[in-house]
Amino acid sequence: MSTTEPTPHVHLSANHHMAIPWHSFVRDENRPVTKASLTERATIVGRVGIIMLSCGTGAWRVREAMNTIARALRLTCAADVGLITIEYTCFDNGRHYSQALSLPTSGVNTDKLTDMERFVNQFSATCLLLTPKEVHDRLDQIQKKPGNFSAATAGLASALACAAFTFLLGGGPIEMVCAFVGAGAGNYSRRLMGARRITVTASTAVSVAISCLAYLLLFKVLELTLGISQAHEAGYIGAMLFVIPGFPFITSGLDMAKLDMRSGLERGTFAIMVITVATITGWLVALLVHFEPQNFIPLNLSFGVQLGLRLLASFCGVYGFSIMFNSPRKLAAFAGLLGAVANTLRLTLVDFAMPAAAAAFLGALVAGLLASAVNRDTGFPRISLTVPAIVIMVPGLYMYRAMFNLGGNHFDVGAAWLVKALLIVVALPLGLAAARILTDSAWRHVD
Structure with a gap:
C-alpha cells in the first residue's frame, strides 16, 4: 500500500515567526464579507488586531479596533493582548473560532497606525459590501506600506x-x-x-x-x-x-x-x-x-x-x-x-x-x-x-x-x-x- 502526501495549498513561511497566508482563508471570492463564513470573518478581526499591535499602540486600542470590526461583521470578540501576541476568539450563534497571533518584534509606526484607525472607523461605511479578498487587499496595502523616511x-x-x-x-x-x-x-x-x-x-x-x-x-x-x-x-x-x-x-x-x-x-x-x-x-x-x-x-x-x-x-x-x-x-x-x-x-x-x-x-x-x-x-x-x-x-x-x-x-x-x-x-x-x-x-x- 502506498501513501501520498497532500499537496500544499500555500507556500510555507521560513520565518521563525511564520507569516500567515491571510488570503488562503478566503473561500468564496464573490460573496460579500457580511455573508462570509465564521472563519473568514474572524480572520479579518484578528488581522486588524495584529496590524494595530505592530504599530505600537496599547492593548485597549487594539481590542477596541477588533471589537469595532467584529460588531460590523455580527460577531462577538474576546481578545487577550500582549506586547507582541494576541489570542482571541470570535463567537457567532453558538459557534466559535480561535486564533493565536504573534509578531517577531515590537515596533512603532504612527503613520500606519493612523491608516489603520481610519480603516477601522470607516469599515462599516466602506467595506461591508466588499468580499473578504477585497478586504484583505486593503489590509495588504496598509501592512506593506513603506516607511516615510530613509x-x-x-x-x-x-x-x-x-x-x-x-x-x-x-x-x-x-x-x-x-x-x-x-x-x-x-x-x-x-x-x-x-x-x-x-x-x-x-x-x-x-x-x-x-x-x-x-x-x-x-x-x-x-x-x-x-x-x-x-x-x-x-x-x-x-x-x-x-x-x-x-x-x-x-x-x-x-x-x-x-x-x-x-x-x-x-x-x-x-x-x-x-x-x-x-x-x-x-x-x-x-x-x-x-x-x-x-x-x-x-x-x-x-x-x-x-x-x-x-x-x-x-x-x-x-x-x-x-x-x-x-x-x-x-x-x-x-x-x-x-x-x-x-x-x-x-x-x-x-x-x-x-x-x-x-x-x-x-x-x-x-x-x-x-x-x-x-x-x-x-x-x-x-x-x-x-x-x-x-x-x-x-x-x-x-x-x-x-x-x-x-x-x-x-x-x-x-x-x-x-x-x-x-x-x-x-x-x-x-x-x-x-x-x-x-x-x-x-x-x-x-x-
Missing part, C-alpha cells in the same frame, strides 16, 4: 531630537553639536540593523556604543583644535537618548490603568530591558574612555531667553522623535507644538521649586488634554501625539546616572537617582491617563 533621514531626526534634548538637560552649544553627531550616527546604524532584522538587544547595544564613540571622537577633535574644556564631556549622555522606548513606557502605564495587566507588564519589561542594555553599554564605554556624568556648565540665561529657547528646543526634540516614529510631517508638527507647550510648562514649574514628578504629571496632563483637542479636529491618533510630546520628559539622564553610580558601587547615590527616575516615569502615564479619563467617555468606563 535611514539617513531618521538619523538626522534623532540628531535634532537629542541635540534639543541635551539643551533641555542643561547643555550648551558644544554639547549639542557633539550630541547631534553622536545620536545621528547611532540611530542611523540602528535603522540599518533593523532593516537586517538584528535583534533589539544587539541593535540597542551597538547603536549606543556607536553614538558614544562618535561623541567622543568629535569631542577630542574639538579639544585638540579649539581647546574646549573637559567639562563639556557631560553631554555624551544626550547622544544616546534616541533609544528611549517612549511608546512601551507610556502604553505600559496606560494599559495597567485599564487593568490590561498582561500587556502593561510585558511592555514595561520590554522598556526596562532596552533602558538597561542602553545604560550598561553607555556606562561601559564611559569606563573605557574615562568619561563621567558631570553637571553641565551653567548657561546663565535670562528667564525670557531661556523660555523662548526651551519652547524651540522642545518643539525640535518632539518633532525629531515623531519623525523617528514614522509620523508624517504634519502630524510631527502638531506633536511638536504640544510638546513645546507641555515640556516648557514642566521645566518652568521645576524652576519654581515644584517636585520633578509633580511637574511631569502636570506636563503629561496638559499634553493629553491638548492631544484630545487636536484629535477631534484632525483625526490623528492621541497616542501618536502624546507619546512624542512626553517622551522628551522621560528622565534618561537620571536613569544613566543611576546605572553609572550603581555600577561603581556608589549605591546610595545610584539609588537616589533611580528613585527620582521612577517617580517621573510613573507620573508621566498617570498624567496621560488623567487626561483620557477627563476627555474620553469610552476610556473612563469599565464594561
